[in-house]
Amino acid sequence: MRTNPERRQALLDGAIEVLAAEGARGLTFRAVDKQAGVPAGTASNYFANRDELLTQAGIRFYEVIAPSAEAMAQVSNGPRTKEHIAVLMREVVSRLESHRTAYLALLELRLEATRRPELRAVLTERVRADVEFNIRNHLASGLPGDADSVLLLYLALNWLIVEHLTLPGIFTEEQSLALIETAVERAIPG
Amino acid sequence: MRTNPERRQALLDGAIEVLAAEGARGLTFRAVDKQAGVPAGTASNYFANRDELLTQAGIRFYEVIAPSAEAMAQVSNGPRTKEHIAVLMREVVSRLESHRTAYLALLELRLEATRRPELRAVLTERVRADVEFNIRNHLASGLPGDADSVLLLYLALNWLIVEHLTLPGIFTEEQSLALIETAVERAIPG
Numbered sequence: 001m002r003t004n005p006e007r008r009q010a011l012l013d014g015a016i017e018v019l020a021a022e023g024a025r026g027l028t029f030r031a032v033d034k035q036a037g038v039p040a041g042t043a044s045n046y047f048a049n050r051d052e053l054l055t056q057a058g059i060r061f062y063e064v065i066a067p068s069a070e071a072m073a074q075v076s077n078g079p080r081t082k083e084h085i086a087v088l089m090r091e092v093v094s095r096l097e098s099h100r101t102a103y104l105a106l107l108e109l110r111l112e113a114t115r116r117p118e119l120r121a122v123l124t125e126r127v128r129a130d131v132e133f134n135i136r137n138h139l140a141s142g143l144p145g146d147a148d149s150v151l152l153l154y155l156a157l158n159w160l161i162v163e164h165l166t167l168p169g170i171f172t173e174e175q176s177l178a179l180i181e182t183a184v185e186r187a188i189p190g
Numbered sequence: 191m192r193t194n195p196e197r198r199q200a201l202l203d204g205a206i207e208v209l210a211a212e213g214a215r216g217l218t219f220r221a222v223d224k225q226a227g228v229p230a231g232t233a234s235n236y237f238a239n240r241d242e243l244l245t246q247a248g249i250r251f252y253e254v255i256a257p258s259a260e261a262m263a264q265v266s267n268g269p270r271t272k273e274h275i276a277v278l279m280r281e282v283v284s285r286l287e288s289h290r291t292a293y294l295a296l297l298e299l300r301l302e303a304t305r306r307p308e309l310r311a312v313l314t315e316r317v318r319a320d321v322e323f324n325i326r327n328h329l330a331s332g333l334p335g336d337a338d339s340v341l342l343l344y345l346a347l348n349w350l351i352v353e354h355l356t357l358p359g360i361f362t363e364e365q366s367l368a369l370i371e372t373a374v375e376r377a378i379p380g
Contacts, residue, residue: 023301025215107301110356111213114294124359131360148372155346155353155369162349166300169314170321179345182338186376 002045010036011043012060015053019105024112027054055122058109062126064102067095080142086184089153093180096161103165145188152187192235200226201233202250205243209295214302217244245312248299252316254292257285270332276374279343283370286351294355335378342377 002008014036018027029043032053036042047053071091078084096103113120131154135147160179163170171179192198204226208217219233222243226232237243261281268274286293303310325340350369353360361369 021305023213023215023298025213104301104304107297108213110352111294111297111301113356115211120357120359124357127353127357127360148369148376151369152346152373152376155349155373156342157345159345159349159352162300162352163317163345166303167310167314167317169310170317179338179341183342183345186338186342186379189376 001048002042007038007042008046009060011038011046012057013064014043015057016060016064016102016105019057019108020101024054024108027057029053051116051118054109054112054116054119057105058119058123059126061102061106061109062130065096065099067092071095075137075141075143080144082144082184082188085143085145085188086181089157089180089184090177093157093161093176097164100165103161107162144190149187149189153183156183156187191238192232197228197232198236199250201228201236202247203254204233205247206250206254206292206295209247209298210291214244214298217247219243241306241308244299244302244306244309247295248309248313249316251292251296251299252320255286255289257282261285265327265331265333270334272334272374272378275333275335275378276371279347279370279374280367283347283351283366287354290355293351297352334380339377339379343373346373346377 011032014032015027017035018031022031027050029047029050030040032043033040043053047056074091075088078087109119109123113123131151134154135150138145138150139147157180160171160176164176201222204222205217207225208221212221217240219237219240220230222233223230233243237246264281265278268277299309299313303313321341321344324344325337328335328340329337347370350361350366354366
């Protein structure tokens, strides 16, 4: 297997583009080579098989959407208020929506995971780590709200993003912002 | 176009099975004929083209998952309490999850809608009607909670179902039931 890190990353970013545009069924080594603009046969030198490519694309998603150091600092440095949590949640939704292709690719991977136990195991581990990190991070931050607040916001905001990305006509921008605010207001008791 | 209603419905149910099993890319007239166990060429006598088949499968989803008269009576006849709303929400989640194939097919259709404006328009209209019906129905029921309560539960429970159906290892059955109860408790003020 080849290991040039930039090349590998470009191939995974190509895989994410193909997944979002063509669905999991359209994800072939040939399509990834073409999308990444590399010679035919390159992807097959980096990934043992399609399962490996799907799994690594799922892991790459979390690198792509990772918050910047600046966004993380906002969590630690802002006031310990509900209003500030609403600001943070707006930032999360807007960041994930700005990675539209990657988010749609992850939804394709979740659906493909219903058919592939290996992919399901890797995504389960990755999502669980993400949820647990968010809970720990929130509880350590001194912001109001408990573990259930984090879980309820995780659930509601993920579907809000699905709605925006797949059926953007359901909620206007204004309704969405109001919904995020209400979600924070109610998810956090007291 | 042929119009035998039972045959048409069997074809759409076949389309839903194919969507869930193979993804939107796998949805061909031939695959639908085969899944529905009808002679090759039947589906193409009922649907003008693939867009029409996708669109009608989306509409069929809402027939498949419609609550029974008994479930609707539960809304009107139960006590006007948060506890009763939690019972109703558990029923909704469990009903949607019992239609696993149809729900996964609708997610495939949502992703396909990012590529097909006609499908997107039909799904947008159908989802909007569903959300508005739920709000009207809730407000008319005399149950506690406002329009935002309905919207927040709609968002949180849809993603909970996505989580269960695609990565069932994230939340245990017990955690899910507790999350539904907390979602109701907090989505409804007072």
